[in-house]
Amino acid sequence: MAKIEVAWDAYLNETVDALPDGLLLASLDAEGQPNAMAIGWGTVGIVWGRAMFVALVRHSRYTFDCVQATGDFTVNVPYAHQADAVALCGTVSGRDRDKFAECGFTAVDSGMVKTPHIGECALVYECQVVQSTDVVPENFDPAIISEFYADGDFHRIYFGEILRVLADEGFGA
């Protein structure tokens, strides 16, 4: 479907409300192969006077290596009917599997960043990393440590400046 550029904050509610079902964070590996990770966490707003998508990626993930190398990513908001693809992207690693191919995703060149976006998704945020920092284990609420970090595999926090947002024509209408 043809995508049109929209204001960065045109679909804030739709994006945040889709998090519990999973968004797809796409990245590009050293061989130029796109990869997609399911994310249920993220925040959106303004920092340093720039529109920002804040994403968290565990150091162990293939996506971590990719984003560290390229310094960019895309956040793709899927349609409800793509739930199986989201589930696949949330359970296998791009180290071993070509998730774009298995999901039938088309890697569409992004205008503003190196990482492509997923042609079949409804809405896309093209994000350039302008700051990254790690969570501080000793600064966590203990309940969060036991729930998410029992294995010590902590997250890096990426502040991705939203350079462009594309939406399927008619999305949200």
Add this chain to the structure above:
Amino acid sequence: MAKIEVAWDAYLNETVDALPDGLLLASLDAEGQPNAMAIGWGTVGIVWGRAMFVALVRHSRYTFDCVQATGDFTVNVPYAHQADAVALCGTVSGRDRDKFAECGFTAVDSGMVKTPHIGECALVYECQVVQSTDVVPENFDPAIISEFYADGDFHRIYFGEILRVLADEGFGA
């Protein structure tokens, strides 16, 4: 005006769109005195399965000492007619001045956190800090360093779990 509890994501767009005009981050000092800082930056979403407001505070600020001590804050969305109060809160320090008194703000007990909220504001996020970490100077886009950090006064990033959101009855209607 009487406030009612609303869903944490009921006014995402209104909150993010108000950032350029300034929100008020309230905190409580060691003497139990409330303080308010104007913020133009922030992100909202879901992290660790919890609704989250991400706020940045420079280490030099009085608010920094306050949030470090209490581990909580409130984010207050003002009405347009409160622009003068926001401007005052953005230019003087709570170390020297009682900004609540000067702005004619009522410190209303928050139900979920130690920091009070501002009775006269339209919308309030009661936030408990569940993670804090510092920006990493060497991981910044150089343009951001020269624009915001020429003096080396960097920000701490606070992840405030949104425990409750209160809105004036009729706000946004």
